[in-house]
Amino acid sequence: xxxxxxxxxxxxxxxxxxxxxxxxxxxxxxxxxxxxxxxxxxxxxxxxxxxxxxxxxxxxxxxxxxxxxxxxxxxxxxxxxxxxxxxxxxxxxxxxxxxxxxxxxxxxxxxxxxxxxxxxxxxxxxxxxxxxxxxxxxxxxxxxxxxxxxxxxxxxxxxxxxxxxxxxxxxxxxxxxxxxxxxxxxxxxxxxxxxxxxxxxxxxxxxxxxxxxxxxxxxxxxxxxxxxxxxxxxxxxxxxxxxx
Numbered sequence: 001x002x003x004x005x006x007x008x009x010x011x012x013x014x015x016x017x018x019x020x021x022x023x024x025x026x027x028x029x030x031x032x033x034x035x036x037x038x039x040x041x042x043x044x045x046x047x048x049x050x051x052x053x054x055x056x057x058x059x060x061x062x063x064x065x066x067x068x069x070x071x072x073x074x075x076x077x078x079x080x081x082x083x084x085x086x087x088x089x090x091x092x093x094x095x096x097x098x099x100x101x102x103x104x105x106x107x108x109x110x111x112x113x114x115x116x117x118x119x120x121x122x123x124x125x126x127x128x129x130x131x132x133x134x135x136x137x138x139x140x141x142x143x144x145x146x147x148x149x150x151x152x153x154x155x156x157x158x159x160x161x162x163x164x165x166x167x168x169x170x171x172x173x174x175x176x177x178x179x180x181x182x183x184x185x186x187x188x189x190x191x192x193x194x195x196x197x198x199x200x201x202x203x204x205x206x207x208x209x210x211x212x213x214x215x216x217x218x219x220x221x222x223x224x225x226x227x228x229x230x231x232x233x234x235x236x237x238x239x240x241x242x243x244x
Contacts, residue, residue, distance in 0.1 A: 098132075114134075117139045145199040146195070153183060178211045
């Protein structure tokens with residue numbers, strides 16, 4: 001499901017309320033340094049026809065027009081959310097766009113939070129880190145506690161290191177939201193005791209202010225290319241008890 005606009009919504013989010021989305025990636029393609037087996041935008045290989053990234057000026061213009069309409073219509077917005085067709089921090093104008101978004105939010109809907117959904121691979125960049133520190137809800141993904149498992153779940157590049165992600169998350173000193181997808185397939189289970197213990201050790205080290213378990217209820221969002229089927233775990237309550 002590709003977003004065909006730079007600014008879209010608002011749509012109802014179980015986690016963020018009424019969410020106005022911002023897509024910093026191509027409107028008819030996908031750019032990401034992950035290729036997650038559960039991604040609702042499909043596989044990277046299927047989204048390469050369009051590689052044009054919106055500029056900071058284009059995002060600001062589209063967002064201001066949308067926020068002006070929302071103000072006139074009295075539409076509720078709880079969060080201005082960066083998600084879109086891939087990894088938003090890959091847009092070279094990311095930091096400037098964050099500054100513009102916060103300024104426009106303060107003018108048109110000061111009650112709304114600014115949220116960013118990111119795979120956390122760019123946290124060691126001072127520019128990206130500095131921008132994320134300015135938003136209300138930096139939502140950082142960590143689906144796997146080991147490099148090998150991250151390659152299975154997230155299609156991570158050979159250069160990817162979980163240790164680098166953990167280092168980046170620790171820079172926030174706990175002031176961030178951790179997002180994790182727990183999956184089960186024929187050849188791996190995120191909740192197998194050894195993997196779960198490693199994930200919990202990381203959580204204790206990075207100490208996020210909140211943990212989100214990503215959930216999907218839309219039918220048919222999995223990419224259609226043949227890969228082993230995966231299921232989302234329903235054992236979150238059991239895990240939560242183990243932290244107490």
